[in-house]
Amino acid sequence: MGLLELKNVSKTFGQGINKNEVLSDINLSVEDGEFVAIVGFSGSGKTTLINLINGLLFPDSGEVLLDGSPISGPGPDRGMIFQNYSLLPWLSVYSNVKLAVDEVFSKLSKKEKDAHIRKYIDMVNLTPAVDKKPSELSGGMRQRVSVARTLAINPKILLMDEPLSALDALTRGTLQQEILKIWNQEKKTVILITNDVDEGILMADRIIPLTPGPKATLGPESKVTIERPRNVTQLNQNPEYKRLRNDILEYLIDVGATRKQVSDQKYILPELKPVMPGRVVFGRRRKKEAVKYF
């Protein structure tokens, strides 16, 4: 049995006509120390799925088990890295991390806490910016603070909800490598939610597609057997990578297409003939007037 188990989980929002079954019949088992990526289109219910795991939401049916016992709410044993960083803008980098450390390691002495906080800020290479406010940091730096804050509480599982999707491609690449490096050091269980198949293959041991919602469910999983450390440039030549990428993308596009057919709607377009400006002739032709557009 895995560290984290989801059994026949489904989640519905709304009532009556607005009832919308977002997730249905999700089954997932994550082993200790594993890096699992879940990929899917935006709007397919990825965030709902991760909120079920971190305890911000509860399933309507089925159960979410951590170490064999059902999850009763959010807790620091599941560290969460949010898509929009969720840093507190009135606190400095140090204080943002300190807030979490104070709460989880309340028994440590002041000195130990300080060392602990600085260790994790150093781990994400933010020591020079330790006293800055989030508004003075770039997007990538903010996400690093969020990573440091989450790692500092020493969670059993690291949950990442599209952590890099708001960043530019270059920053994303560096942060991917950094997260992998840290994962390698800390040996945490990680669940990564992403909309980028490449990112999933680059980072994860196992990659699972989530079909588009409503009634989203997990598709067939694929193991990523490419040897670590993985490098983006080498990866592009790797036949295994190409095969995986094509398989998953094809699957996602296929299920997306069938989904579209179900909710096919006919659009009636007004019958209009395109008209070229300046060529319209009302009554008699006015030859002398040149058409001026500007």
Added chain:
Amino acid sequence: MKNKSIKTLKFLGLGFLEPLIHMIDGEERRKNATRFVKGSLLPLVSIFLFIFLWHQGAMALYNSEAKERIEKARIEQGEQAALDMKACIESGEVSCQPNTLPSPAKVYQAYIALWQDHLSISQKKSEFKEKVSETNAQREAQGLDPITYTGRPSFLDQIGTSLKTVAAGFLLAMLIAVPIGVVIGLSDSLRTAFNWLIQIFKPVSPVVWLLLVFMVVKTVIKDPSIDKSFIISSISVGLCAMWATLVNTSMGVSSVDKDYLNVAKVLKLNIGQNIFKIVLPASLPLIFTGLRITVSVAWMVLIAIELLAQSPGLGSFVWEEFQNGGNDSNAKIIVAMFVIGIIGFVLDRIMLSVQNLMTFNKGIA
């Protein structure tokens, strides 16, 4: 140095002087000169225009009032009386001056008079203090209350009293509105439960609040040695002005970004930590916006309340001058009007600076 002084100026609300500093520094002189003219000389021009129009209007009113007086004297007492009246008005004698809107010059004279009045009263006060210092020392030794100056307060004393009343009212408003606002903001059910009360009491006029407070205070405080008028007016000011803070606080607390609350949930903060570490800091900007509105409302309402409550201060000064009907009373009332306006403006500026200090950049959280 330069950037620092610009920053300080902006913080103090004197940002319009910024181009002047650039200009002195020799930076794009022409451009900064235009900016300075636009920013500070144009308001000056409009002030002069205002004073000019005021002067013209006051003169017109003065002339029409004078004409009417002469006409009235002619009808009631004949041609000779009319001529006498005309001569009397032209000579500038106090007894027959037309009583109307005073001109700017007269207001300035009244201002000087009030200032000299203050100087003479404070001199009297210090003399009195010297005179009674020995007696007071003896009385203190015997355990008696010291003798205090009980003469007429000067205009500046009245301003001080008004400021004290507003400060007391503002503190009261803050102490009531912020905690209640936080509690109401945290709970949806409490908000629905008390919304009707806020909506109904918010628009109630200051006068009614004063009467209500009067009813209660009169019964509660029976000791005649306590200054009731101060208590009544400051409580009424507080009650009138607290609604803006209450509404803003509850709104700020209830609309804290969900992301911050999720952080609190994931870290399992308890309710106290949640309030003091997440909710309050996140809603501080809105709370201070509310407090700023509260200060300006308090100051505005204060004058009316003092006027009615007979408590000393600018309001009663205005009312007494109106009742006096002295020949420079109207001018003094207008001096008071400007003082009230300027103090209100300064209070608002102070609150704005505090508010800016408290506001973090929410957009890039």
